[in-house]
Amino acid sequence: MSEKVKVAIVGSTGYGGVELIRLLASHPLAEVTSVISSSSAGTPITEGYPHLIGISEELLDDVDPAGIKAKADVVFLATPAGVAAKLAPGLLQAGLKIIDLSGDFRLKQPAVYEQWYKKPAADEDFLQKAVFGLAEIYGESVKGADFISNPGCYPTATLLGLVPAVKAGLIDPATIIIDAKSGVSGAGRGASLGTHYSELNENFKAYKLNQHQHIPEIEMVLSDAADKPVISTFSTHLVPMTRGIMSTMYASITSDASVSNADFIKLYREFYQGRPFVRVRPEGQLPATKEVWGSNYCDIGFAVDARTGRVTIVSVIDNLVKGAAGQAIQNLNLMMGWDETLGLQFVPVYP
Ligand SMILES: NC(=O)C1=CN([C@@H]2O[C@H](COP(=O)(O)OP(=O)(O)OC[C@H]3O[C@@H](n4cnc5c(N)ncnc54)[C@H](OP(=O)(O)O)[C@@H]3O)[C@@H](O)[C@H]2O)C=CC1
Ligand SMILES: CC(=O)N[C@@H](CCC(=O)OP(=O)(O)O)C(=O)O
Secondary structure, eight states: OOOOEEEEEETTTSHHHHHHHHHHTTOSSEEEEEEEOSSOTTSBGGGTOGGGTTTOOSBOBOOOHHHHHHHOSEEEEOOOTTHHHHHHHHHHHTTOEEEEOSSTTTOSOHHHHHHHHOSOOOOHHHHHHSEEOOHHHHHHHHTTOSEEEOOOHHHHHHHHHHHHHHHHTOBOGGGOEEEEEEOGGGGOSSOOGGGSHHHHTTOOEEESTTTOTTHHHHHHHHHHHHTSOOOOEEEEEEOSSSSOEEEEEEEEBOOSSOOOHHHHHHHHHHHTTTOTTEEEOOTTOOOOGGGGTTSSOEEEEEEEETTTTEEEEEEEEOTTIIIIIHHHHHHHHHHTTSOTTTTOOOOOOOO
16 A cells, blocks of 8 residues: 655645645545644644544644655645745745645736736746646646646636637637626635625625736636637626635627537537536536535536527636635646546535
8 A cells, every 4th residue: 555645735724725634634645744824833723623623633833844845745835825926936945846726826927917916926937837737728737747836716617617619719709708706715714894794694796896816817828728819807706605606708609600508518528528527517507506515526507699699608616626625636636647536526515
């Protein structure tokens, strides 16, 4: 029996971090050997997260590259924007493999990162080294990579819903409008005015319109798929629920001939053949967030409107699983040359 790969998590006390602990607890080939905190080293993680009693009893470790290397082979960075940019070079130099869940290494041009994230970008050499880990689109470059940048939650739902149609030229990329909604865990565990109960409950609000930091990430991949520059409108909304993202996307169909839902379904099923985490819904069935809750699935459905010549594409994920920790473990599996479904073969929690 081979030894398990040892994994450390920086930012383990955040929502992405505890979701990694939850999922890795049943991974057959990986084990969490260090949970790390910049503010609570020396205390048990179960103090803040009693649901982990009996699962993660280790005391929280300091953020120290040499100490991490002594305990682990791979490190997940589940930290706020700006932290991984500073930490990753030292961790790579210490010989660790990295999977970064933040936005710090997704955009390849420092000026673009600084424009949208309003923070200094990572060193350009390291930006170029990091592989963008959207496995269903860039799987070949993810396999065996040492440094993976996990895609954002909204871009994951959005890009899996759009790339096949853009690549095939079935929709006009210039007409794409993306209307996305997220549950509040997408904002992390920290309390804020906009996310506390009385601001959120029985409320539904748009935020960061035309300013969201995921806009350049979405445009980067759409431009790659279209093989020409694409810009699009991307609007985000906060929904009073804990988990889930729904991306509803509108675009004009390019073909003069009548294109049907069945044509989209066929195209997407062929595109995602052999990709276990994308489920293309049958004719007339649109996915809902609860149908992927707690799972690594992205479910996609279509509604072609012959009257307007447009298609509406609906794509849903659980932001903490396929949008963060689950996708990061999928990337760990590919990094290590394992089956990409290891430790992720669970059924959505329903109802
Ligand atoms: N929530 C989601 O659905 C998704 C989140 N992401 C991204 O993943 C990352 C983590 O998100 P999330 O877990 O929600 O965020 P949280 O705010 O819940 O957690 C972030 C954690 O980072 C740690 N941290 C803060 N500052 C530092 C620092 N200077 N050095 C080391 N650790 C630090 C904190 O723990 P401590 O004080 O103990 O160190 C904190 O618990 C973010 O970049 C986020 O944008 C990506 C996709 C989806
Ligand atoms: C609901 C909510 O607030 N969601 C966050 C998602 C942040 C995120 O995941 O940020 P990075 O991918 O850039 O790390 C937001 O819209 O900013």
